[in-house]
Amino acid sequence: MRIPVACILSCITLSCIAEAGTFNTTLTLSNATISTGASGVTLTGPATLSTIGSGTLTATAPLSALGGAANINATFTITLSGTDSISGTIQIPESSLGGQGGTGSASVTGGTGAYSGATGSFPTLTFTVTGSGTSAKIGATGSGTIVTGGPPAPTITAVLDAASYTPSIAQGSIFVVKGKNMSASGFVQTSFPLPTSSSGVSIIFTPAAGGSGTNAFLIYLYNQSGVNQLAAIAPSTLSPGSYNLTVTNNNGVTSGAFSVTIVQRKPEIVTADATGNGLAVIQNYVSATSLPVNRFTVGTVGGTAIAPAYPGQTLILWVVGMGAVPGGADNTASPGYDFTQHGVTVQVIIGGTVMVTPAYAGRAPGLAGVDQINFTLPSNVPTGCTVQIQISVNGAMSQLTTFVAIATSSSANACVQQGYSTSQLSNFDNGATVTSGSWAISQSQNTRTAGKTDSAGGSFVLYTGFELPSIPVNTGGSGAIPNGSCVVSQSSFSNVTGLLAVGGIFLDAGNVTLTGPSGSNLSNTPFTELNNSYLLGIGIEGGTPISGYGNGMLVTGSYSIAGAGGADVNAFNVSIGLNPSLVLTGGLPGTVVRANGLPLSWTGGNPSDTVTIIGSSGQISNGTITTTGFICQTTVGAGSFTVPASILTQLPAVSASQENSGTGSGSLTFGWGPAPVPFNATRVADGSTINSSLSAGFNISGSGEVYQ
DSSP: OOOOHHHHHTTSOOOOOOOSOEEEEEEEEEEEEEEEETTEEEEEEEEEETTTEEEEEEEEEOGGGSSSSSEEEEEEEEEOSTTOEEEEEEEEEGGGGGTOOEEEEEEEEEEEGGGTTEEEEEEEEEEEEESOGGGOEEEEEEEEEEEEOSOOOOEEEEEEETTTOOSOEETTOEEEEEEESSSOSEEEEOOSSOOSEETTEEEEEEETTOOOOEEOEEEEEEEETTEEEEEEEOOTTSOSEEEEEEEEOTTSOBOOOEEEEEESOOOEEOBTTSSSSEEBOEEEESBTTBOOEEOSBSEEETTEEEEOBOTTOEEEEEEEOOOOOTTOOTTSOOOOEEGGGGTOOEEEEETTTEEEOOSEEEEOTTOSSOEEEEEEOOTTOOOEEEEEEEEEETTEEOOSOEEEEEOSSTTOSBOOOTTOOHHHHHHHHTTOEEEEEEEEEEEEEETTSSSEEEEEEEEEEEEEGGGGGGSOGGGTSOOOOOTTEEEEEEEEEETTTOSOOOOOEEOOOOOEEEEOOTTSOOSSEEOEEETTEEEEEEEEESSOOOTTBOSOOOOSEEEEEEEOOOSSBOOEEEEEEEOOOEEETTOOOSEEOGGGOEEEEEEESOTTSEEEEEEEEEEEETTEEEEEEEEEEEEGGGOEEEEOHHHHTTSOOBOHHHHHHTSEEEEEEEEEEOOOEEEEEEBTTTOOEEEEEEEEEEEEEEESOEEO
């Protein structure tokens, strides 16, 4: 049960300066001290090189340099950040020793890091002296030029595991180094036995506490289209602990040290889009010669067979980070090593509740630094297109954000996902994307705290099928709840946080502002943009002020969000009206008696606005939470609604003691507002439409709800 090396490597993402150049700069030395001793003269003080950076200048000269000359010739080094430094010779006026200023100069003859091989000069440095005797301080300033004509030093920006792309690396596993100037332009893939140096490039782990370094085994060198990344294997012989990782590039220049932690195990699932999230890289075993790649529908993509899994089928899950292999032969094709036969407990967790013991869990035969887990889906496995999958290796858990597609039976031609047709799922398998825009203006009030929080936010996001859990359901199909009715859903996940809605490429919409009616204190008020996600803290009403929130407030009237347009999304403008608020009679109950139903009533508001009632309860056991939730909808004009006992009794009971002990969790939210306003933004790249919506409303929420 093997997968080609190229298929695994394609899932290890390719995610860059003091370049050679000329810097016109001014050297400024301030509050430096000069001293003489048996070993000579030393000048030390803070130094700044304009356009370059700041650091510390240290200059030394032997005693023989004193006497008879106007200047003391000393060697100097300006230590900048990391391993960057500039060095050369400096002429210090000997009059400085006597408390008087003077004129000197400096020449640059080398450096380290980004300034390796630097040259340059400062023809005139003006020295000044303040104070006298042992408290005298020396300053100097002058303009000059520094040329970094030598090869640029490699710079490391990240060192991550090659599956979840997070810091810390397991013994014997593949990792990636991201940065710039680490290798020559192009792509080099090594072969067995994997070398410790390729094209002059090497990666070394040196213990942070000191000691000799250990070379990593190189898999590839990539430097194309502005992306510079290396992939390698951390040897199994590396003991867990803290290391300084350095890269030496093809020019023979070594980077600054990058702090890295080696751990015994860090199991992480390889994902289909090489983001560390979403659809896992899985093969469905049909026969030794038929191993369809796990997808939503049955078919082929690029000549490769695809299909969802089904209950009772054996699967091959691809992983990195299960741990070290005795013997340390990490640079050769593995003959296989089953961790479960050597005292390691491995479990595959499907849907958060179904635990499967694998038939094999260890090094993938024929590969290096890659693990595979062979297991069979039981008959009671949850089905669907986004069934969460995790692994546990001696208690170490993989990422929460991966899923597998499981059809209901071997005869099904697709998995089932609410809101999506088989045709839409097939389109995702063939590379279709969905671009969605979601914006909201809201006021939130928690029953346990005083005050109301007014905020707004939104984004435009491009999704692939690999990120299906993240795609808003209204972009894929139906899913609306009929007025006056409720729906119930169940979920189960590990470590409480569950299968997070992650993924997607957030699009740049430029500057975005919010304008409201009179009394809102909102007039072209800008959103804060963070990685193309837009947020605005409008204000806090009646509660403790929160940093980052303004003095605005939500009042009745029309609100407009305007985008100036950016690199990805053209200019847009959309408005929505907020109607008079309603009053929830008696507020939210802290205890819900499931058998009695949940009657709620209210007064005021706009009759045509929608009321949404959401509740959930769950049990937490061994790090896994199993929850059942409901959503009900009606209109404000109805004046009341009772969540039926038939809905509530599907939720598990949660007591106050369970809430307090962390073994149970309950919540209840009552919200209302106008129907969302749909609008169409357009993409800059091709003018295609982005189906978007703006919603607005109010909600009252309770946490720690008791369901009896």
